[in-house]
Amino acid sequence: EAQVTQNPRYLITVTGKKLTVTCSQNMNHEYMSWYRQDPGLGLRQIYYSMNVEVTDKGDVPEGYKVSRKEKRNFPLILESPSPNQTSLYFCASRGVAGRVYEQYFGPGTRLTVT
């Protein structure tokens, strides 16, 4: 089954404690991306990657890091989380063939930073 998986699905942590949210896709997609969703703001892109070792900032990259060492994985790293990073996070992927317009979203990770 084609899917994007994220782990963990729920996380409560404290300010300053480094964390990583993993994202993996099994569709051999070139493009992967991270979004955060906040009430009343819709989804905003944090970082994206167009292929292995190619990443770039989205609209709200401050406080986040990413890496793309393998095609299937695109982890989101919060080196020193702060309460304003409390949000719902989505990973997404898209290919360059077939229904290229269709993005596949992961199930979301709900992060609370206290």
Next chain:
Amino acid sequence: AQKITQTQPGMFVQEKEAVTLDCTYDTSDQSYGLFWYKQPSSGEMIFLIYQGSYDEQNATEGRYSLNFQKARKSANLVISASQLGDSAMYFCAMREGEDSGYALNFGKGTSLLVTP
């Protein structure tokens, strides 16, 4: 500037009726794509429908259709024969350019409640 505008924070519709969710967009690109996603209370993002800027026909997917008016820069979602399970948040989104770094610009969403 906001690239996607959804002016209806909340909508009500009675079961079996049709409903239109509004979306206007702002771009100077000639090539772009427009999307609608559904987000139920469980949180996942579900792709509904896509319209390319060069597509001459309005997109349709089952009970969903996209009323694409290019000159007015609008891409309204029409849901026919509403069902209780259609109650959810709905997001309009746009991707600009042939390949603009994969970014989707999302609107703030419309909350739809379908009543019996």
